[in-house]
Amino acid sequence: MKKMNLVMVGNGMAGVRTLEELLKLAPDLYDITVFGAEPHANYNRILLSPVLAGEQTIQDIMLNDVDWYRDNGITLHLNKKITHINRKQRVVTADDGTAVEYDRLILATGSNPFILPIPGNDLPGVIGYRDIADTDAMIDAAKVYKHAVVIGGGLLGLEAANGLKLRGMDVSVVHINEWLMERQLDKSSAKLLQKSLEDKGLKFLLKKNTAELVSGESGRVAAVKFKDGETVPADLVVMAVGIRPNTALAESAGIHCNRGIVVNDTMQTYDPRIYAVGECVNHRGTAYGLVAPLFEMAKVAANHLAEFGIGRYTGSVTSTKLKVTGIDLFSAGNFTGGEGYEEILMSDPVGGVYKKLVIQDNKLAGAVMYGDTVDGAWYFQLLREGRNISDIRDHLMFGQSHVGDLGHTGHNRAAAMTDEMEICGCNGVCKGSIVKAIKEKGLFTLEDVRKHTKASSSCGSCTGLVEQLLASVLGGDYSEAPKTKSICGCTDHTHAEARAVIRDNKLLSIPEVMDFMEWRTPNGCSTCRPALNYYLISTWPGEAADDPQSRFINERAHANIQKDGTYSVIPRMWGGQTNSSELRRIADVADKYAIPTMKVTGGQRIDLLGVKKEDLPGVWADLDMPSGHAYGKALRTVKTCVGSEWCRFGTQDSTQLGVDLEKALWKMWAPHKVKLAVSGCPRNCAEVAIKDVGIIGVDSGWEIYIAGNGGIKTEVAHFFVKVKTAEEVMEYTAAFLQLYREEGFYLERTVHYFNRVGMDYIKQRVLEDAANRRELHARMIFALQVEKDPWVERAKEGVLKHEFEMLTV
Amino acid sequence: MSEWKKICTLDEIPSLGARVVKSAQGDIAIFRTGNDEVFALHDHCPHKGGPLSQGIVAGKTVTCPMHGWKIGLDSGAAEAPDEGHASCLQVKVDEAGVVWLDIKQIVAVCAA
Numbered sequence: 001m002k003k004m005n006l007v008m009v010g011n012g013m014a015g016v017r018t019l020e021e022l023l024k025l026a027p028d029l030y031d032i033t034v035f036g037a038e039p040h041a042n043y044n045r046i047l048l049s050p051v052l053a054g055e056q057t058i059q060d061i062m063l064n065d066v067d068w069y070r071d072n073g074i075t076l077h078l079n080k081k082i083t084h085i086n087r088k089q090r091v092v093t094a095d096d097g098t099a100v101e102y103d104r105l106i107l108a109t110g111s112n113p114f115i116l117p118i119p120g121n122d123l124p125g126v127i128g129y130r131d132i133a134d135t136d137a138m139i140d141a142a143k144v145y146k147h148a149v150v151i152g153g154g155l156l157g158l159e160a161a162n163g164l165k166l167r168g169m170d171v172s173v174v175h176i177n178e179w180l181m182e183r184q185l186d187k188s189s190a191k192l193l194q195k196s197l198e199d200k201g202l203k204f205l206l207k208k209n210t211a212e213l214v215s216g217e218s219g220r221v222a223a224v225k226f227k228d229g230e231t232v233p234a235d236l237v238v239m240a241v242g243i244r245p246n247t248a249l250a251e252s253a254g255i256h257c258n259r260g261i262v263v264n265d266t267m268q269t270y271d272p273r274i275y276a277v278g279e280c281v282n283h284r285g286t287a288y289g290l291v292a293p294l295f296e297m298a299k300v301a302a303n304h305l306a307e308f309g310i311g312r313y314t315g316s317v318t319s320t321k322l323k324v325t326g327i328d329l330f331s332a333g334n335f336t337g338g339e340g341y342e343e344i345l346m347s348d349p350v351g352g353v354y355k356k357l358v359i360q361d362n363k364l365a366g367a368v369m370y371g372d373t374v375d376g377a378w379y380f381q382l383l384r385e386g387r388n389i390s391d392i393r394d395h396l397m398f399g400q401s402h403v404g405d406l407g408h409t410g411h412n413r414a415a416a417m418t419d420e421m422e423i424c425g426c427n428g429v430c431k432g433s434i435v436k437a438i439k440e441k442g443l444f445t446l447e448d449v450r451k452h453t454k455a456s457s458s459c460g461s462c463t464g465l466v467e468q469l470l471a472s473v474l475g476g477d478y479s480e481a482p483k484t485k486s487i488c489g490c491t492d493h494t495h496a497e498a499r500a501v502i503r504d505n506k507l508l509s510i511p512e513v514m515d516f517m518e519w520r521t522p523n524g525c526s527t528c529r530p531a532l533n534y535y536l537i538s539t540w541p542g543e544a545a546d547d548p549q550s551r552f553i554n555e556r557a558h559a560n561i562q563k564d565g566t567y568s569v570i571p572r573m574w575g576g577q578t579n580s581s582e583l584r585r586i587a588d589v590a591d592k593y594a595i596p597t598m599k600v601t602g603g604q605r606i607d608l609l610g611v612k613k614e615d616l617p618g619v620w621a622d623l624d625m626p627s628g629h630a631y632g633k634a635l636r637t638v639k640t641c642v643g644s645e646w647c648r649f650g651t652q653d654s655t656q657l658g659v660d661l662e663k664a665l666w667k668m669w670a671p672h673k674v675k676l677a678v679s680g681c682p683r684n685c686a687e688v689a690i691k692d693v694g695i696i697g698v699d700s701g702w703e704i705y706i707a708g709n710g711g712i713k714t715e716v717a718h719f720f721v722k723v724k725t726a727e728e729v730m731e732y733t734a735a736f737l738q739l740y741r742e743e744g745f746y747l748e749r750t751v752h753y754f755n756r757v758g759m760d761y762i763k764q765r766v767l768e769d770a771a772n773r774r775e776l777h778a779r780m781i782f783a784l785q786v787e788k789d790p791w792v793e794r795a796k797e798g799v800l801k802h803e804f805e806m807l808t809v
Numbered sequence: 810m811s812e813w814k815k816i817c818t819l820d821e822i823p824s825l826g827a828r829v830v831k832s833a834q835g836d837i838a839i840f841r842t843g844n845d846e847v848f849a850l851h852d853h854c855p856h857k858g859g860p861l862s863q864g865i866v867a868g869k870t871v872t873c874p875m876h877g878w879k880i881g882l883d884s885g886a887a888e889a890p891d892e893g894h895a896s897c898l899q900v901k902v903d904e905a906g907v908v909w910l911d912i913k914q915i916v917a918v919c920a921a
């Protein structure tokens with residue numbers, strides 16, 4: 001069958017990203033032809049600034065060289081500008097006469113620097129700042145000329161000015177406003193910025209209106225003249241006063257444009273065969289000038305071009321970082337505030353630190369930071385997630401490390417670290433290798449870095465540092481907003497979508513889900529399969545069959561794999577209580593199977609380490625104790641203290657309540673592991689403050705705390721409710737955990753779920769709505785009824801025998 | 810020289826799973842893919858020796874249970890950015906559904 005023809009006009013960042021996404025989805029659907037007006041293959045335009053500053057070379061910033069096009073069967077026409085589109089015959093024609101037919105067309109023509117309509121604007125020595133040619137022109141000018149004037153004190157203008165200064169020119173920045181970067185900064189932070197740039201030797205002419213560019217004897221520009229009559233010398237004038245979407249071609253073809261090529265949420269223009277992406281586009285009234293939104297557009301356009309038809313682009317929130325080495329500046333969202341907004345401000349002009357957070361309806365709406373931008377990535381994440389910040393508001397200004405959200409390297413500042421310092425402790429990746437990979441491999445997002453360097457791909461506690469590195473190298477971290485993030489590379493669907501589809505369509509097996517949601521891979525991968533398996537069994541208990549092959553080995557073997565390939569066995573000791581006959585049996589088992597190590601765990605029970613896999617069923621049979629699920633995303637331990645039965649301070653029987661809770665919730669699978677604790681008085685010997693659910697006995701009843709965590713990032717549990725009786729504790733705890741089981745995303749612990757949905761929501765579903773609470777509780781009981789003790793099944797009923805039997809030759 | 814040995818029947822290997830064969834050369838993992846292809850690798854991850862037989866099988870890869878490297882079943886090669894190879898062995902299934910392993914011939918470490 002003949003393939004369809006796909007033609008792309010504009011070989012820039014947005015366009016090529018669209019092709020990359022398309023090739024991932026449907027590599028064989030189209031014959032692809034690309035036209036680029038520049039003589040270069042695809043490069044990382046945002047890194048032109050470091051090139052100008054002499055920190056990188058053009059070679060360093062190539063994203064896709066000509067070989068990439070060839071390897072992917074793409075016909076590439078460089079140095080050819082499309083001048084005509086015939087929409088009736090569906091043909092595009094280039095300035096050299098090359099004509100190509102299309103079935104689908106992508107317009108990705110980017111934008112043009114806006115050139116002020118003043119006399120002299122076409123003199124030699126007057127340029128915009130957009131591409132390699134402009135950058136080369138500046139580098140050449142710096143070799144022979146002295147005076148440079150940059151018109152425009154925005155992001156681009158300042159980066160140009162900084163580069164020219166570093167190349168030895170005498171640089172003045174002309175700006176019409178009272179302060180620099182008024183679209184990204186408020187006055188206070190802009191003044192701090194101006195001061196640091198002045199310290200680097202730049203000059204500023206603020207509130208200046210350019211009247212005319214004056215030529216010298218050679219015919220080249222020689223001076224800039226202002227409306228107030230003042231004149232400054234200039235051998236090079238860089239206009240960086242803004243960009244205009246490049247719509248000339250689209251307009252000439254009669255495609256509707258209005259400050260950009262107008263597109264809908266599927267990135268189609270008014271001619272449905274023609275798509276448009278990138279800076280040339282006007283989407284819902286906004287034309288974007290940063291890369292992050294363009295990548296999201298690319299993903300959606302590719303999805304529709306691949307005929308999957310599911311993605312929608314609904315607009316983006318952007319963040320900015322100035323790429324001038326030595327200057328820390330970050331801004332995101334709406335930071336000007338105004339009516340209906342609240343502001344939190346910290347200003348230390350002498351120390352050169354300024355921070356402003358803008359809040360609306362208990363959510364972060366914007367942030368500006370100067371001097372100390374360590375928490376930029378974190379604020380941006382809170383902003384994109386729309387997280388309710390009322391519970392952390394007191395500490396918000398002081399940053400992530402002050403809300404108890406500490407990773408093991410939480411105190412380090414990525415920028416201040418040396419290249420040899422380790423960023424990712426799990427995979428041993430140091431700063432230098434990450435920075436190198438970002439530059440050389442053209443990485444933009446956290447996921448890219450994870451894939452190419454493994455940094456942040458294991459425990460995740462260095463994620464913040466990696467985000468900072470991305471921001472400092474690229475001027476931003478272009479990771480997708482969490483709500484649009486797909487489960488893994490096998491699909492474009494999110495966790496939320498998968499959960500909903502399974503529920504709404506009563507899907508009962510992994511192949512059904514993959515079929516229904518058009519998975520790209522035949523059997524998924526080790527990321528999506530365990531997630532889908534959990535969603536199926538938690539949504540349809542007793543109906544959806546568990547798939548052992550989609551479980552991580554620990555849950556498949558019902559024991560933890562150890563580094564030498566043996567396993568550990570941790571039997572359940574209800575509430576941490578045991579007795580002499582259990583201990584005797586454990587000792588006998590250890591002798592019989594020559595178990596090398598026995599250890600008391602941090603969860604009040606005993607671990608038998610170094611058991612051979614083939615011995616597991618025998619060990620379980622002889623122990624004759626229930627599975628401790630120490631290997632599962634399941635109920636782990638319920639830690640207790642001795643409580644009122646023995647302790648002279650005890651107010652309640654915490655041991656008994658712990659045992660009851662553990663017996664009631666035992667065998668419960670969850671998005672991640674779940675740990676409980678019960679203390680008999682506020683002295684809190686069972687450490688309930690770091691548990692998924694923690695309960696403290698007081699004279700008049702029980703206090704329940706939720707969503708604590710004692711692992712990678714310590715999080716203190718939040719007070720949820722106080723109840724009178726043990727029965728109520730059981731009901732409220734089960735209801736909260738059932739809500740988490742039904743709505744949590746795979747690998748989200750209760751703290752992450754809590755942060756996503758907020759305390760108000762959980763209270764509303766569990767506390768305020770008593771009927772709903774009882775239903776949740778009932779659904780938990782129902783789900784647990786169908787679960788059996790996996791050890792008994794395997795030790796005594798011969799379930800999945802092959803798992804524990806070795807073959808021989 | 811080949812030396813084919815009878816191992817088990819195809820049914821005895823779970824689909825998208827593996828069995829371990831104890832042999833004089835150490836443990837060998839026999840994998841079965843979703844469309845019933847069978848592959849054999851030394852049960853030794855090129856990273857730190859993790860037992861590949863215990864990993865999750867998808868397409869023609871297995872994810873090592875230890876630190877998540879992805880190993881190609883047909884080549885034994887680790888997927889980028891990781892580098893390394895597990896050695897492969899010849900394996901075949903006859904019409905009767907019996908799985909045979911050539912224990913003599915290690916299909917040399919395949920080029921990446």
Ligand code: SRM
Nearest residue numbers: 560568600601602603604605630636709710711712713749
């Ligand atoms: C055995 C034990 C250490 C010990 O000798 O005391 C242990 C051992 C492991 N922990 Fe743990 N954790 C043990 C108590 C804890 C505790 C303390 C507690 O439960 O009171 C914590 C902090 C509390 C918490 O979870 O909030 C803890 C936080 C972690 C984490 C970080 C979880 C997080 O959300 O940040 C991991 C990693 C993970 O789950 O992804 C982890 C993972 C592991 C794994 C499963 C690592 C792995 O994937 O192989 C270890 C398995 C060893 C094995 O085969 O037995 N372990 N681990 C403890 C078993 C308790 C039990 O009886 O079941």
Ligand SMILES: Cc1cc2nc3c(=O)[nH]c(=O)nc-3n(C[C@H](O)[C@H](O)[C@H](O)COP(=O)(O)OP(=O)(O)OC[C@H]3O[C@@H](n4cnc5c(N)ncnc54)[C@H](O)[C@@H]3O)c2cc1C
Nearest residue numbers: 010012013014037045046081082109110278279290291475
């Ligand atoms: C110096 C500089 C620094 C920047 N820094 C940042 C930053 O830190 N962070 C950030 O997010 N963004 C930054 N940007 C903006 C970012 O580079 C752009 O948002 C992005 O490149 C736009 O991608 P695009 O594909 O829409 O357009 P482009 O990348 O401009 O690509 C459009 C291409 O189409 C070609 N073209 C146009 N018309 C035709 C035609 N008729 N026929 C054939 N080809 C045609 C053009 O020559 C061009 O190569 C910076 C930009 C510059 C110039």
Ligand code: SF4
Nearest residue numbers: 459563601602711712
């Ligand atoms: S037991 Fe827990 S803390 Fe100790 S090494 Fe293993 S995962 Fe790390």
Ligand code: FES
Nearest residue numbers: 854856857859873
């Ligand atoms: S041993 Fe296989 S990934 Fe580390």
